[in-house]
Amino acid sequence: xxxLGFSDYWFIFLFVLxxxxxxxxxxxxxxxxxxxxxxxxxxxLGAIPTTLVGMMLNNKPARVLIDPETNEKVxxxxxxxxxxxxxxxxxxxxxxxxxxxxxxNIGFSFN
Numbered sequence: 001x002x003x004l005g006f007s008d009y010w011f012i013f014l015f016v017l018x019x020x021x022x023x024x025x026x027x028x029x030x031x032x033x034x035x036x037x038x039x040x041x042x043x044x045l046g047a048i049p050t051t052l053v054g055m056m057l058n059n060k061p062a063r064v065l066i067d068p069e070t071n072e073k074v075x076x077x078x079x080x081x082x083x084x085x086x087x088x089x090x091x092x093x094x095x096x097x098x099x100x101x102x103x104x105n106i107g108f109s110f111n
Contacts, residue, residue: 003057003078003079003080003081003087007050007053007087008046008050008082008087008090008094011046011047011049011050011053012042012043012046012050012094013046014046014049015041015042015045015046016039016042019032019038019041019042019045020032020038020042023035023038036102036105036106037102037105039101039105040098040099040101040102040105041098043094043097043098043101044094044095044098046094047090047091047092047094047095047098048091050087050088050090050091050094051088051090051091051092052091053087054080054086054087054088054089054090054091055088057080057087058079058080058086058087058088060077061077062075062076062077063075063076063077064076
């Protein structure tokens with residue numbers, strides 16, 4: 001994990017508790033896990049800030065330094081990734097994951 005890539009987890013959990021509380025309030029106790037859509041929805045909503053923050057952080061320009069002895073340019077740039085995947089791409093992965101979980105929850109077979 002490099003930079004702020006670990007915050008992908010926090011963006012998902014940012015939506016888990018409010019969605020759970022709302023579903024339990026409006027649909028009844030135990031419905032958060034029983035219904036097919038709340039967990040995929042939390043993952044899908046977590047993909048939005050993951051993508052936006054990842055794009056903002058990883059699109060910053062690199063700092064260019066010049067080695068005084070060789071006049072060689074060296075670019076310094078902090079990468080924000082999780083398991084070597086840039087943070088903004090995790091947004092796409094989370095969208096696909098949420099769709100797959102939803103399809104599995106409604107009984108779609110991947111055979």
